[in-house]
Amino acid sequence: MSTETSVPGQFTLVLHSHLPWLAHHGRWPVGEEWLYQSWAASYLPVARVLRTLAAEGRSHLLSLGITPVLAAQLDDPHSLSGMHHWLGNWQLRADEAAMAGNTALGAHEHRLAATELADFEQRWRHGGSPVWRELIDAEAIELLGGPLAHPFQPLLDPRLRAYQLTEGLADARHRWGHTPSGIWAPECGFTPGMENGYAAAGVTHFMVDGPALRGDTTSGRPVWDSDVLAFGRDLEVSYRVWSPRSGYPGHGAYRDFHHYDHDTGLKPSRVTGKQVDGPDKAPYDPALAAAAVRRDVDDFVRTVRERLISESDRIGRPALVVAAFDTELFGHWWHEGPQWLEQVLRALPEAGVTVGTLADARAGGYVGEPVRLADSSWGSGKDWRVWAGDQVSDLVDLNADIVRLTLDTLDKMRAHGGTLRDPVADQLLREAVLTVSSDWAFMVSKDSAAGYARDRAHQHAHAVREISDAVASGQLAKAGRLAAGWYAADGLFPALDARRLAASDPGGPAGRGETEGPA
Numbered sequence: 001m002s003t004e005t006s007v008p009g010q011f012t013l014v015l016h017s018h019l020p021w022l023a024h025h026g027r028w029p030v031g032e033e034w035l036y037q038s039w040a041a042s043y044l045p046v047a048r049v050l051r052t053l054a055a056e057g058r059s060h061l062l063s064l065g066i067t068p069v070l071a072a073q074l075d076d077p078h079s080l081s082g083m084h085h086w087l088g089n090w091q092l093r094a095d096e097a098a099m100a101g102n103t104a105l106g107a108h109e110h111r112l113a114a115t116e117l118a119d120f121e122q123r124w125r126h127g128g129s130p131v132w133r134e135l136i137d138a139e140a141i142e143l144l145g146g147p148l149a150h151p152f153q154p155l156l157d158p159r160l161r162a163y164q165l166t167e168g169l170a171d172a173r174h175r176w177g178h179t180p181s182g183i184w185a186p187e188c189g190f191t192p193g194m195e196n197g198y199a200a201a202g203v204t205h206f207m208v209d210g211p212a213l214r215g216d217t218t219s220g221r222p223v224w225d226s227d228v229l230a231f232g233r234d235l236e237v238s239y240r241v242w243s244p245r246s247g248y249p250g251h252g253a254y255r256d257f258h259h260y261d262h263d264t265g266l267k268p269s270r271v272t273g274k275q276v277d278g279p280d281k282a283p284y285d286p287a288l289a290a291a292a293v294r295r296d297v298d299d300f301v302r303t304v305r306e307r308l309i310s311e312s313d314r315i316g317r318p319a320l321v322v323a324a325f326d327t328e329l330f331g332h333w334w335h336e337g338p339q340w341l342e343q344v345l346r347a348l349p350e351a352g353v354t355v356g357t358l359a360d361a362r363a364g365g366y367v368g369e370p371v372r373l374a375d376s377s378w379g380s381g382k383d384w385r386v387w388a389g390d391q392v393s394d395l396v397d398l399n400a401d402i403v404r405l406t407l408d409t410l411d412k413m414r415a416h417g418g419t420l421r422d423p424v425a426d427q428l429l430r431e432a433v434l435t436v437s438s439d440w441a442f443m444v445s446k447d448s449a450a451g452y453a454r455d456r457a458h459q460h461a462h463a464v465r466e467i468s469d470a471v472a473s474g475q476l477a478k479a480g481r482l483a484a485g486w487y488a489a490d491g492l493f494p495a496l497d498a499r500r501l502a503a504s505d506p507g508g509p510a511g512r513g514e515t516e517g518p519a
Contacts, residue, residue: 065144065184074128142357145180154191212376219368
């Protein structure tokens with residue numbers, strides 16, 4: 001029961017969980033370590049928060065996006081084994097810190113590691129799918145899906161774009177027994193015409209960034225002439241938590257993400273001050289951080305209430321407020337994020353705020369006038385520069401070449417082959433899907449492990465080229481060996497079947513988005 005006067009409208013929290021395919025592609029400093037850190041610090045505790053709240057009888061807590069490529073890693077036997085080992089090693093590193101004289105750090109990290117290790121052994125050893133399915137079945141969350149390996153869809157050939165989306169939704173059905181009706185569009189990327197592809201795939205709603213709707217995010221907006229709704233992120237509320245320049249995680253009491261103890265790899269310090277160098281930062285104090293969490297929960301609840309009231313007054317009817325973040329913010333980037341999340345999801349209803357999912361907003365009539373949605377993303381400038389700018393023009397060209405080669409080779413194999421499934425064709429398509437992941441261009445544009453990102457893009461491109469060359473020269477036995485070798489490292493999506501890729505259309509696409517720009 002609310003302890004404050006109810007406010008009009010609905011608040012929706014959307015979390016986007018995504019990492020590129022990292023298994024078998026390096027360990028440290030970029031590679032599987034990235035997966036295990038995010039798993040331990042974010043996916044385990046966030047799932048536990050949601051499970052705890054569901055056990056209290058709470059439902060429709062948030063919309064949770066999990067990309068198929070991340071879901072594949074959370075179910076992968078190699079990754080599960082590696083994660084179990086990583087958690088045990090975390091506990092040992094905590095003990096090393098305590099024995100080296102940092103008793104407080106060692107004790108705190110040991111408790112964390114022991115909690116996550118026990119949770120993993122009890123609930124995750126058979127993969128992440130049972131964890132997410134339990135939350136879906138309890139109606140604690142709306143599960144958002146997406147294309148297979150997180151491509152920047154506006155730049156992708158329409159045939160491969162459609163394939164990645166339909167296969168991504170099918171992958172969700174296979175893992176969770178549920179086909180998502182909503183998706184987190186990778187990078188919130190959009191170009192006119194994509195709404196028709198969404199409708200054809202059964203998608204009823206997707207996420208864009210607030211500026212794509214010119215800041216009017218108080219309702220879902222039908223896109224162009226379709227019934228597919230675009231929901232926009234409310235930047236005023238979202239940036240209260242995390243923005244390019246400010247937000248709660250920068251408070252001096254929270255654990256500092258960047259400063260490491262080099263002997264153990266643990267993070268011993270609190271932020272202290274934005275201008276304080278690593279060695280000069282104060283030791284982390286969980287009690288001080290807990291007090292900061294309570295303060296920031298109160299601030300966020302007050303912000304949401306005020307925003308709902310003011311936006312409802314402005315538009316003359318109950319408003320929708322959507323705050324959206326990467327799941328990895330909660331725990332991995334912001335150590336105290338899961339604590340904040342659990343407290344906020346309790347405090348909002350107590351403050352008279354109706355909390356629901358994007359699907360709830362659609363069903364509840366939070367639908368506005370149609371919008372002629374233009375080219376957009378949630379990246380820098382809210383345009384496509386991160387994935388199509390000068391810094392990554394070589395990757396744009398690489399992606400176009402590899403997709404063209406893949407589709408041409410598959411078309412020729414289809415013309416001269418039978419009707420049986422072909423593991424060579426499947427692996428060729430799988431490597432192309434990995435080549436065009438949006439992560440590689442993002443990492444280059446942001447200068448975040450740019451060398452690793454370029455290496456990964458070119459590695460998958462090389463796989464496509466050498467398999468295609470073997471097929472083109474009639475060396476089918478060699479093509480089979482190459483495909484099997486690449487599958488050993490890149491064996492995700494075992495249900496991927498190249499026969500389901502749409503046949504080529506000699507006349508080319510005629511729908512809006514392929515031949516027209518936004519009006």
